[in-house]
Amino acid sequence: MQSSPWKVLSSHVSAGVLTEGWQLNTIEDADGDAPRICTFEVPVTFDAPFYAPPVVQLGLTGFDIDQRDSARLTLKAESITSAGFVATITTWAGTRVYGAEFQWLAIGA
Template structure:
């Protein structure tokens, strides 16, 4: 029985984004606007995978206005062999000044 095995490939990085990042608006609250607000960060892998990898995100830090409740989500979206989008969201009157996260991609 012949079988060909493909070695696993693992890529990872730490990311920090916030008010000094172009396009960041999660620190701005609009009166009477409780809808979710989001910032999308494009992650491009240093080298592509042969198929879409599994991606894990871990929140490692954030800076929010302490006068309101802390509301924050971090999700991976639009995964491809070449990268993905990290979607950071907040809502209601939460003001988010920065987010730090770690990502890990595992595949072949």
């Protein structure tokens, strides 16, 4: 039985108001009945694919949030495959997010 060596990949990612599709800094005119939840997805493709989906860890390294409201921000790794994953940045209520930075680390075979 032959074992595969571990592979470790990592990188730094920034997204914000200059990124196409970014809407986390806007508050749409809502009727007030439904709570605001706003997400932005950042697709990440590994430089070299893994044999199987790796373990992915994310670390928030910076953000730019409007000072008029509480800082509400989540960062999740989703849809992890051997070729990449999607980092989902979410905010809610009245928080306006102008930018977010994070690092990711993928470990697998």
